[in-house]
Amino acid sequence: MNISRHRLFYLSILPTFALHLKMLRFMDTLVEYIIPHKGLSDGMHSYRFEVNDTFFENFESSLIQKGFFVVDLQLEKTPTMLILNMHIDGTYQAVCDRCVADIQVPLQGSRSVMIKYADDAEDEDEIIFISPLEHQVNLANIIHETIMLAKPIANLKDCEAEDYKDCDEAILDKLDDDLQQEQAQGNSTWDALKNINFES
């Protein structure tokens, strides 16, 4: 193998190797979200998980990078499937869409997901298929998805109600002033239009 072929060889295995490392890291940091369902009895089981900044670091392009959530899970096991009812409650850090300060946005949400056993089946809306041979399931992806589905598009909070705890009061005041000015200008334009006599 000459040098250039050597280099090509390493370049070709590099992405696979990186992916492998990433998977290892994923499994390493998210083990607490694994449920060994094979050993569970049929019926209801309750779980409580916590999600923090380290959790979000595992989802590279996540819309939330920092946050803290409590996940309450009611899991019903039947002979053919697992039914998950999840409730998430917490806050995430974001840049406020009004005053661009770093704010803690409160977020709650609920979701039901079914996990069924089948080989080679495509996931559907809220139905996830896993191999009948799997004896455990990692809920990290499902929990992350549930938080993303609950997240509003705009990062806002009721700054006034919290006495501007983390929003920038000066910028919000300026925005209010600008809005009032625009409204006043709008009104004067309207008054001028009203006075035009179209019948002449």
Ligand SMILES: [Zn+2]
């Ligand atoms: Zn704000």
